[in-house]
Amino acid sequence: MSEQVKSQKKFHIKNISLLVTSLLFIGLFSVGAAAYPKFLSLSTFCNLLNDGSYLIIASIGITFVLLTGGIDISISSTIAFTCVFSAFLLRTGVPAGVVIPLVLLIGLLFGALMGFMINAYRLQPFIVTLAGQFFMRGLCAVISTESIPITDDFYKKMALTKLSFLGAKIYFYVFIAAAVLIAAMFTLKFTRFGRTVYAVGGNEQSASLMGLPVGRTKVTVYAISGFCAALAGVVFSFYTLAGYSLQNVGMEMDAISSAVIGGTLLTGGVGTVIGTTVGVMIQGVIQTIVTYQNLNTWWTKVFSAALLCLFIVIQRMLAGRSEKRKDIRGKVEKAA
């Protein structure tokens, strides 16, 4: 005896939001193209990828943390530290083959340390990662308060290696970003760890009662965020060939913005790394338009903040509506 149970029509944040994000990107790109003839070109698009690849990597890392319902505001300083420390080591003659794995390891371990304290001692993520930010920034300044140039050959090669076609250039590090994106997509969709990340973000208590390794997962996502930040730092140093302790200030908001615009819920459990990537591209388009318009580059930050605010408000409104529907389902007295 089979029953047909129709699922109620519900606003699926998951499916619609990726569509909205992509439409937003196409929309903004068209606005730019309409205003400037030179805008609509393959090279503009490729430059978005070139300029944005470090942010893509870092944003993907922070997406993991956001998916579990946490937050990491130390990533900008991890990136800065990676650049400064790499530049410092390279200048003293340490080969790139040692420097790069070392800084990646540092990023990973630092993230894991913060994750451990957050999980084991129930400290609030914002204060731990805020302290982490100042710790890393401080270390940067201890190493050097001035910009250190990078003259290492490997780095220079990385900075110049590119694929040229049809008048556009794609640099090698874009492929690093692509690799990270593909790895992240696979992890989130096809590994138990990835699915646990979503479960923890959806309902941590349920995940625990279902027997999932919640604590381990929470520590790991912070480690991933730290690793991605370090990798983003490596790419950024390819891009700028320098390390400066005051670089990337406020960049964590760009990363969080990209994730939110890309459909990640700050409360956790919902979001995709492909959406985050499109979110990064959207920020890139805004920046490009601002440059074309000869406006103060700070306008980019303002627009980005405004978009973030808008998306958060919309997310909150939708969440509020579905919560009300859940109320009608039944409020039950809890037994003592």
Added chain:
Amino acid sequence: MEKIKKLSKYQGFWPTVIFIAILLINGIISGGTFFDIKIVDAHLYGRLIDILRNGSKLMLLATGMTFVLATGGTDISVGSVMAISGAIACSIVDGRILPGAGQSVQAAILLAILGGVVCGAWNGFLVSKVKIQPIVATMILMVAGRGIAQLITDGKIVTVNSDAYYFINGGYILGLPFPLFIVLFAVALAILFTKKTAFGLFLESTGCNPVASHFAGINVNRVKWLVYTFCGAMAAVAGLIESAGIKGADCNNAGLFMELDAILAVAIGGTSLNGGRFSVPASLAGALIIQSITTSVYAMGVAPEITSVVKAVIVICICLFQSVEFKEKMRKRFSAHKPERMAKTA
């Protein structure tokens, strides 16, 4: 002895003791020169005076941050609000905006503080009405704020030549630096409002147990809104002091990274970062401790950058001491007792 015991019950007791201890250590190391106070032109000069003057910005931020932390929230936009306030004030004094105000310093100050109030109210709105978590809500302004400041100054670094404006930072009254009086005035206002109205009670209640406070009839949302607005106002005043000090508006560097200092000052002062009981005088002592450490480090020739690292470690240590789980685990490790089965909190 009795009196000291009574005093020690105040939250601000130990921070004050630590502050005095740091001063004494400094004095000993410097062979007494630390305490030298010269009088030139009826103005007091000296290391101690420097601490008071330079610490005034942090004391103002700490006052505002105390209230915000007492609700269990946080405000990391204070640095950017300082930048906005400096931008507004300098642009008015410069005549760049609102020329109708006649470059009046009073108008500049008023509008700068108003700007801070608006910023704070915006944060409060996001936190209490839209119910965004405070770290994210204030992060929005933290990043957009410097951009807004840049837009006000049209991207340029504005410098002003007004002596009246400079007085805010460099002036003296009764031989003491003017910023000190600003702080005294602002803190007196804050403490008055806290004690003479029910605000202090409502704030503590909200921080300790928002649900029970709601059941008792307290408007929890209004309390939260007020604290963020006040924090914005304090940040604006601090921004004025800083901008007056450099006689201009530096949107990129004004108040940079001061948010952690403010949070740290409040934490050192003994207010829990999870919310609840608070004490403004204790936070002031905390601010002075930080300021005196910074000054001593500078005087000793140690790289000032290392203070960031030290501050980060201190914040984490304070958090650990406030964490119930940490205390449990330390107790288990350091006391030899039979393996009791502890009840897991579900």
Added chain:
Amino acid sequence: MSSENMLIQMTHISKSFPGVAALDDVPLELKSGEIHALLGENGAGKSTLIKILTGVEERDGGSILLEGAPIFPKSPQDAQRLGISTVYQEVNLCPNLSVAENIYIGREPKKRGSIDWKKINRDSRALLDRFSLDIDVTKNLDSYSVAVQQMVAIARAVDISAKVLILDEPTSSLSSVEVEKLFEVMNMLKAQGMGILFVTHFLDQVYAVSDTITVLRNGRYVGTYATKELPRTQLVGKMLGKEYAELDLSSEKEELIGGERERLLEMKQACGPGTISNIDLNIYKGEVLGISGLLGSGRSEIVRLIFGIDRLEQGEMKLNGEKLAGKGPLPAIRRGVAFCPENRKTEGIIGELSIRENIILALQAKRGMLKAISRAQAERIADKYIKMLEIKTPSQDQRAKNLSGGNQQKVILARWLATDPQLLMLDEPTRGIDVGTKAEIQKIIVGLAERGMTVVFISSEIDEMLRCCSRMIVLRDRKKVGELSGKEIAESAVMSLIAGGVKNGEDKEAV
């Protein structure tokens, strides 16, 4: 009683938390192919017993045998591996994941190192088919009703471990049709040899589907009975600690003379969000109204609606003839309504504040933020109530969290008395309090009533309500099933109404 079918044997189970003995020497037995109902009021220990069986808590004493072998589950994962699965009151699945994924998360089948989604979807469709549930398993869990979600949770539990299934209050959010569906599934599983432990407070459902009943009270074992052989009123008596035959207490309060009654509050066809339905209620000035009924019957919801904590979905409420806004506590407080909530720890006491601050809190909220109560005035008010209610404390400045439960309750009572209310509503004011303080609080309530305050009094203990109530309404399953006044209020009558019988004491089966 054949022991070959024995699945679970719990003996001498004890568990205590700091200051509270939650379970004391409690046994429980579950056979395969049996639906065993576990009943008890607040504080009975049902949820603690379940948590011990499922590994959420560790027991202090006693033993558990699973099919004859001793077990000691230390985590939900442990219990699952042993074959014990639980479906909780709040569906403990992840709403943001698909139905199929919720069933298989943590044990997803893999193909060449990556999760095999096709298999997951296929297998879950087949699994749900056994439960006669034909839904799109790729859609998110929260696109389905709670009933469906619960069925998914049960399917997961059964798929993981086919021995023991624990259902903890599964029907609280279900409609009667959905409850029937659930019972079909339970009977199907029972026929397959599963042992089902069914925790609930709905007596109708107990009689509809269970074979055996175990009753707990105040952490102690009362007894185990075959459902067919235990009449309703006896069951209620065992849960509340009264034997039907012993009952002879009737109300000492005279009914207020009709006609002179002035109506203070009127409630018409009130419905709360997912809670009470179509309640008509009048409260008259100067009376003490008792609201009785088992846990979950809707008692607290009525007063929460009046106080404005929950929003009124349908119907209307009027105080002194004027509509009650029902939008938050402050307007109600300003109109003279006061409410002592059931959960004094989370909804009442502000632990870090002093006794004095706790006492004047609501009064201060009523006056507004700007008109502060002076220190001298606050001390006077606190003093007055500390004396009046005999709150035991060395000083007003003591932090409220250091007080005993009974004294904390008095502090909350003081808080509301200080607002000089027209209507005082008390929800389980004597729960979890020692006997001596209980008596003191009851005396205080009687005293208030004698001085003319209008009181609404909710309690699970009928005899204490009898001492003060002049009128009583009885709720069952969120509807009003009876009203008794004056001399009519007798324990026997109340219990029959709660149990579902007719007033003259005849037992009736579930309708």
